[in-house]
Amino acid sequence: MQADILIENGWILTMDPENTVFEKGSLAISGESILAVGKAEDLSHIEAREKVDARGGVILPGFVNVHTHASMTLFRGLADDLPLMRWLEDHIFPAEARLTPELVRLGAELACLEMMASGTTTFCDMYLFENAVAEAADTAGMRAVVGEVLYDFPSPCYGPIEKGFLHVEEMIGRWKYHPRITIALKPHSPYLCAPELLSRAFDMAETHNLPFVIHLAETAAETETIKKTYGKSPVAHLADLGLLSQRTLAAHCVKMDEADIELFAMKGSSVAHNPQSNMKLASGIAPVPAFLKAGITVGIGTDGAASNNDLNMLSEMRSAALIHKVTSADPTLMDAGTILRMATIDGAKCLGLDEITGSLEEGKQADIILMDTDKPHMTPLYNPFSQVVYAAGRNDIRDVFVAGKGIYRNRCHTTLDADAICRRVREAVLTFR
Numbered sequence: 001m002q003a004d005i006l007i008e009n010g011w012i013l014t015m016d017p018e019n020t021v022f023e024k025g026s027l028a029i030s031g032e033s034i035l036a037v038g039k040a041e042d043l044s045h046i047e048a049r050e051k052v053d054a055r056g057g058v059i060l061p062g063f064v065n066v067h068t069h070a071s072m073t074l075f076r077g078l079a080d081d082l083p084l085m086r087w088l089e090d091h092i093f094p095a096e097a098r099l100t101p102e103l104v105r106l107g108a109e110l111a112c113l114e115m116m117a118s119g120t121t122t123f124c125d126m127y128l129f130e131n132a133v134a135e136a137a138d139t140a141g142m143r144a145v146v147g148e149v150l151y152d153f154p155s156p157c158y159g160p161i162e163k164g165f166l167h168v169e170e171m172i173g174r175w176k177y178h179p180r181i182t183i184a185l186k187p188h189s190p191y192l193c194a195p196e197l198l199s200r201a202f203d204m205a206e207t208h209n210l211p212f213v214i215h216l217a218e219t220a221a222e223t224e225t226i227k228k229t230y231g232k233s234p235v236a237h238l239a240d241l242g243l244l245s246q247r248t249l250a251a252h253c254v255k256m257d258e259a260d261i262e263l264f265a266m267k268g269s270s271v272a273h274n275p276q277s278n279m280k281l282a283s284g285i286a287p288v289p290a291f292l293k294a295g296i297t298v299g300i301g302t303d304g305a306a307s308n309n310d311l312n313m314l315s316e317m318r319s320a321a322l323i324h325k326v327t328s329a330d331p332t333l334m335d336a337g338t339i340l341r342m343a344t345i346d347g348a349k350c351l352g353l354d355e356i357t358g359s360l361e362e363g364k365q366a367d368i369i370l371m372d373t374d375k376p377h378m379t380p381l382y383n384p385f386s387q388v389v390y391a392a393g394r395n396d397i398r399d400v401f402v403a404g405k406g407i408y409r410n411r412c413h414t415t416l417d418a419d420a421i422c423r424r425v426r427e428a429v430l431t432f433r
């Protein structure tokens with residue numbers, strides 16, 4: 001049997017339904033897909049054009065960042081340690097008002113560089129001028145779910161909301177047959193979108209069978225506003241509009257009570273958990289252990305780099321693993337295996353992509369990362385799940401493949417010019433200070 005690439009001599013964490021691990025495993029890639037995965041001896045008949053020695057490292061599915069605003073890398077560190085509304089109104093909104101498609105593309109390229117080098121292969125993005133983000137992800141060779149942000153007021157991208165729906169319709173047509181880019185419907189939130197807008201966006205998602213992604217129940221202020229306006233919680237508001245379904249992915253969900261959680265579980269909607277952004281903006285801590293107990297699918301997201309301030313899924317995973325232990329005084333909650341599933345296969349499930357990515361199984365897309373473990377801070381290695389979640393850093397990511405293509409090899413980018421992009425960003429943001 002002939003493969004294009006054979007990765008050998010590593011711990012393979014498949015993240016398949018049985019959570020199968022191969023200690024001295026091999027994985028064969030043919031074209032865009034995984035040809036075979038298993039014990040080295042079971043793949044010994046496979047010939048390959050290229051052999052990759054994992055040197056005892058960890059081989060796992062690429063991380064799925066289920067909620068970010070990639071181009072906000074341009075505003076990384078622009079304004080920190082401020083209350084949410086002051087941060088937004090005095091700093092972020094004025095800077096965003098000056099964005100152009102070119103700047104959004106540049107910020108997204110910078111984000112792709114950072115995400116690839118920290119093991120992310122798929123990201124879910126909501127922002128302005130999202131065609132530019134899709135173009136950046138395409139050039140980078142990454143997988144992305146992108147959606148133009150919709151809200152009641154005019155957008156610098158499309159103008160009035162009426163044109164927003166036309167714009168999204170065009171985007172859907174443009175990217176329909178792209179193998180790695182999916183369009184999603186992305187109304188910002190119940191507090192910036194009227195019920196008519198939300199319902200229309202949801203209908204469009206249904207018509208085209210696309211994900212419906214929204215910020216939800218992020219802060220106490222939001223919950224209060226929605227309760228005052230509609231007489232119910234943000235979750236109940238969406239439920240009453242008929243907008244909770246399996247295609248619904250809600251970011252944050254910090255302020256959800258038992259009834260909200262029950263509604264979510266019943267409708268099969270999923271959650272994007274962004275612990276670092278929620279901590280930094282002092283929004284609170286989402287009741288993730290209760291979500292999991294109720295059977296809700298939860299993925300992990302970094303949110304934008306302006307409220308994090310990085311796009312590093314490894315550190316986000318560690319935050320998610322630690323924060324709930326403290327608040328519940330229960331160290332058994334959110335164990336390393338659960339966290340790693342959230343960052344891979346469950347993230348893929350949140351985006352409706354679990355048939356093609358999120359685990360290392362025959363026939364699925366070859367979205368794979370390889371981590372070095374031959375380092376003091378990664379020695380000894382008893383449990384690879386624990387090592388990835390509690391000990392690894394992003395510099396341990398050595399190789400990244402998406403759809404069988406090596407987009408980061410031996411710690412070098414192969415699709416984007418990192419030096420040139422960083423230089424262009426430094427020049428472009430001079431006027432933002």
Ligand SMILES: [Zn+2]
Nearest residue numbers: 215251303304
């Ligand atoms: Zn967000």
